[in-house]
Amino acid sequence: MAQQVPDVDELEMEYQHLDFMEEMIDLGEFIENRRDEGEELQAQQLLVIQGIPVSFPGQPNPNQWIMMENIILSLSEGKNVLIESPTGSGKTLAFLCATLAWVHHQHQNQQRVPGGGETKKPVIYYTVKTHAQVSTVLKELRKTSYASPHINPLSNLKVAILGSRRQLCTNQDVIRNEHEESRDDACKRLHANFEINRQQQGQQLPLPTCPLYKPEEDDYFKNNRRCANGAIRDIEDITNSALVNQSCAYFGSRRQLASSDIVICPYNYIISSHIRNSVGIHLTNNIVIFDEGHNLQSVSCEEGSVSITLRNLRQIIDNCNNATRNPQAGGLLANKIRILSAALLNVWEWMVDPQTLPQTNADVLDAFRDFLDRDTVRNMENAVDYVINAIENEPTLGSGTAQEIRKFVSVLKLLYTRNAEGDGDNDDMILQNYFLQLENEGAVSRRLNIICLNASTVFGQISRQARSVLVTSATLSPLDSFQKDLGIPFEAPISLDQGIPASRYWITKVGSGPNGLELNLKSTSREVLALQKEVGQLVLKVCQTVPNGVLVFFPSNPFLQKMKRGWEQDPVEELGGRTIMSSINDAKHVVSEADMTDAVNTRELLRQYREQSRIGRGAVIFGILRGKLSEGVDFQDQEARAVISLGIPFAPPNAPTVFARKSSTSQLEYWRWYNTNAIRALSQCLGRSVRHQEDWGAMIMVDQRLIERAEDFRGMMPQWIEAETEAPRNQYNNFNDMIRSLQRFVAENNR
Template identity: 25%
Template sequence: MEDPSEIIRIPTPSKFDAFPYNVPYGIQSDLMAHLFAAIESRSLAIIESPTGTGKTLSLLTSSLTWLRENKTRSKHARLADLRQKITAESDESEPQWVIEQSLSRQQKALEAEENDFERRLDEARRKEEIIRRKQKGKVVKRARVERDDLAVNEDQYLPDDDRNVPEEDDNIFLENLTPEVREQLKQLKSHSTERSRTQPEDPIYFASRTHTQLSQTITELLKITGGSDTRSVSLGSRKNTCINEDLKERGGDLDEACRELNSREKGSRCPHLPSHDEESKLFDFRDHILASPKDIEDLVEIGKELKTCPYYGSLTLPYNLLLQKSAREALGISLEDHIVIIDEAHNLIDTVLSINSHVLSSRTLQLALAQLKAYHTKFKNRLSPRNALSIKRVVMFIAALDGFCKSMASDENESGSTPRKSDGAIAAGNPESSDTTMMTVGELVSRLNTRIDGLNLLEMVQYLRDSKLARKISGYCDDMLAQASKEPGKARDHKSGAAPPLHAVEAFLLVLTSPNHQGRVFVTVEGPFRGQDADRTRNAVTLKYQLLNPEDAFRDVIEEARSVILAGGTMSPMFDIQTQLFPNLPEDRIAMFTCGHVIPSSSLQTLVITHGPRKKELKFKFDNRGNNELTEELGLILANLVVLVPHGLVIFFPSHSFLQSALKIWEERGVMTRIRSKKNVFLEPADGSSVDGVLRDYSATIATKDRESQSRSPRGAVLMAVVSGRLSEGLNFSDDLARGVVVIGLPYANLGSRELKERMNFVRRKGSTGGKDAGMELYENICMKAVNQSIGRAIRHKNDWASLILIDQRYSTSRIQNKLPNWIRSEIIVAKTWGDGIRELGAFYRRKREEGALETQ
């Protein structure tokens, strides 16, 4: 039966009144209409709109307009349904006025619920105003919000803890949370559910890659007409919302430290999580969240003022968990019939593959096994028969997996003192001393000993999830180590809050339930192991499950949500997203939209340089990167560009190794001296540790260009970066920071990588793409996505302008050009000779000077 609220179709508006400016650009109107229609028709939309075109503002305006129209439609549908129900239940002889009176009474009850909710929000807004007045005049330093770091540091596996848990209190390691906390969170969820029943709306999940981008989204939301009244919640993790300073100072895994702290009895738990009899504090905090749009930093400030935990108060989650079904189920997040908008979705395929791939080291495996055995020895007489049997099965499985790792390490030892190097080894350590074996999940399971025959892996995963065994075991072992460290002569070398080793085993166990065709297991042997083990000659083993097919992992998002919107500034090549994430979705459910830029064509130059000053053809293939003559030719090109390009010039190299080898040659042959005589030179650090400092110094140099132009100092600066490096994504090189962006060569990935080869083989097995080699298409698309992201660092608003310079003959081919965004390739210029390129570039900057966009230097 069709949903009553869907019987009446909402027409796409010809004008979006919520848009904050009088006349939107044509491409903004088109985008908003396209998105509105996609949501109404329950479609999946792929939207490419360049940075600087108001993409986020358009996405928010259109989706909120639909939300408000749908709320009105739903209200009419509920009243119609109510009238039908009252009429059906009424006696035929009952007068019409009686039916109308019953309907009016029900309608007033619904309105009273809505009014009560709005009253609470108004009260929260008044309290916020008092808080703001209190804080006026204070200097409040807002905590810097960083991206979630999901990496597991295995060197922090032994947490630090000051507690000395008496024998009679160790039952806490048999429980998940205290009864009080469990009941409190249960009531909180129940309260939330009841409230949602009285506010029947279709929530919008607006996700982006970083918390900084989400903060910018809140800024855009507040611009929209009625945006300040929108009930919104910023999604964030414990790392970004915790207000317990003592807990944060301990270091380690904050998630685990928080869970461990709140597993204690009343009086020793986190003081910011209200007790059962103070649950109104959490509900009050909830009302503050919904009173007006807030970013994560606002939530933290309100939490500190109200002394209430922002994490539990907002029930927030990290962005990447939105894409994990198991995580959504654990947190009670439902996408059913909701709208999911994923901004900056150009990396969506990589994100889906990454969060569904897992690494397990032999060291972590051995730690998990040791902790599990210690726990079982301590509590075996207090465990129920079912729990005891389940733990025994987990021990059997881990022991079998550990035995497999030892056999792989032993085989490597027997093959010689130096392990052989395989093609494209993926070891985490030194690739010159590692070997990688690839196998399917079925092949790995068959290599485990016969003791695990008959074990149901899915049941084991479910048991580990339901029992929270990993945290119980880790908590018990941490306490034992903490007690031992207080004994005389015992060193305290363990840190608090580390992720339990059994968590990594649990995640790996889950992927072993995957079908063979979905992924591959890479077994890497590194040797010899150089840890604290007594057996220093033992090789270390790393097991990595690499998901090959992102389709199944993303399917549940598409099937659950009403509409999914994938948006970004550089989504090209868009066909790649469709073929990898939803190849079987009917064409009539896919709505693609791509638009040009808001800048005039005179503000952008896309120039392909195919030959250098000495007439050498420019092809920076991997085999040519050791060609010193070609590298010197490139240096001469850049030495000319720093003269022509004013202010800031950003140059992207295909790799760090190529950048370093080129710098060495240019230093020897005097090219760098010529470049430095015109501009200050900045380099992207290889380890990313000082990127912020490099950016700060580069920006400061550009900002002081006027003073420098009066002397003989270099004018402006050049920033040498790497495609797919820290400087190629998410950064804003607007205006004078990048009057020119150069991309050298095509940054193809290493074809020797076993993982990449398997991904290519996988897409080949799935089928061809119009007669093309599907594997090579994937290979090329990965490269071009990285190029498009680098190019997108320039042209950040309607008045910006720059020249995009692509140095490689291959950019002159239609095959490569067709994978550039439309707004970049529409007027591309291919210079057949070096002289042609210089003339085109000089003419572009001359026109800018004539227009007054560039002062004479």
């Protein structure tokens, strides 16, 4: 059932009734904007899926049908959803429409029950990993009739976007002085001053406060969630509006929370129990969506882990002692800080004692029983909760110190809470989920590592509270291990095929370069000059073959820098004595993630890349696997005609998490985990290319190990990628055969 585009008379009437709270736009601009929106929404289709009406912008593709059927069925039964679907398959739109339709239908049915009273609708928490993803989610949400009261007069979808003080603060004095005091600490200090002034009621000279924080006035943000043209605000709109209206975007967005239908927030706002509690996020009977959820296992384990050095612990204890001497610290607050200081001092004395040898697991647990048992942790938890709340009004202890203590205490609580679900004081239960280690760090220091090995220790809490948890990404394979790692049940996990014709994408593994040199890019081989030149000539040849934009991903920033220096400095005989980088510059405009040092120049360099990739010789961008460009950044059409991955992004063997896994699990289980995490990150970067039916692009994985160890990695890539790399048509005897095939692919699609 198609929607109608509003006519001019209707729009003039609507314009006259608008209250332009932030920016004034003239009638002509308003009508043009609204008719553009109306034409986009004109294609809305009313579908019936699993017996529930779903309004969808246009005709869903086959993958979207499958996703929406599974989502609605699982929501109806209160089950969880796990769907792997390729980048560009319309996951975000399908998840939004299906979830909003189910919530709307459920609420309508409950209201029809005689005598049922007012029933609260389930809230949808849509979580994202990066700031860029917020804009992507809002862009898809704006396409739906659920978010457009212009098309659906009954729709008044209330959206809240949660972010950090760093993202949302618009106090220009605080921003200018950030080199002296962080926005987080400055905000908390000014907020505390406000509360002190209110308590003193003018009896003393008022302390400085933030002029944007006005809790006594009508809340602008609570009542104005949209731009003047009716569009749902994104973070930039929110901060711009705060500047114009002299309001606080940070606290304003939180006041929207209680009355919101859908809340868009970072992963950690849901995964961290203390952030959920402090912000006021309630999961009971609500719905949680994790978009780009392939990192959930590692993010959950990080939330349940802590690592602390002697020096760091001593600094925390000293800060606590100083805080208790602060005149602003009342008796109860000072006592709570002393409880924390005394418990942490016991830990420090154990760590610093020369009689205490480096130890792991059971030995650490035995030591904990002497000074860090359950009762002590419970007292610390109560104390740190009081302190965190108190310093909002009494800035006696720095927020950074308080958060470090809370992190340490929350991990200890998880350590013991998980055990409480097992068999009493069974140490085996703890050591199945945690690796404990006291290690020497250099000649004079030590480090205590408490590493979470089981994501369900953290993630299981979310699943037990929420009605349904919905997880999607382009790279969740292998699904059985992903489900096992999270430790929660999913109803029939599915992996969907690439819905784009196979003629539109070209995938291969490359084990040798233009001169026949084997390309084994393990860390010990990267110093070899001949290998650096071979990789550089391969990148150059692809840049000369593929038009527009090319993405090149390196396994690490040091490897990127090393390669780039070699390509800039060393002349190559095969290139007539020129350097590789000068030749790449002739072929493409070059941009590097290594130069993206802050948000401002990141936006500018991405703008340059996007602009240059669509004109003239095109552009190439050097990124890092697991970096900011490898996921969450949307490269459209000409911006990603080829993706090259160099090497395999294995985690450093000496990383605490890797060492913990290797020490605590069987060899088979360790290598499965180690390989899966690397191949998942590799697969994620490939998804930057080919995002819709009319798009096309090449995906080139460079490393001989991908060919030699194919059996070790089998089943770890999405099915459609694995099937293509193993197809006979994508097997080549040498590099030149591969390039000729790539040239044919480009010629067939670049028309």
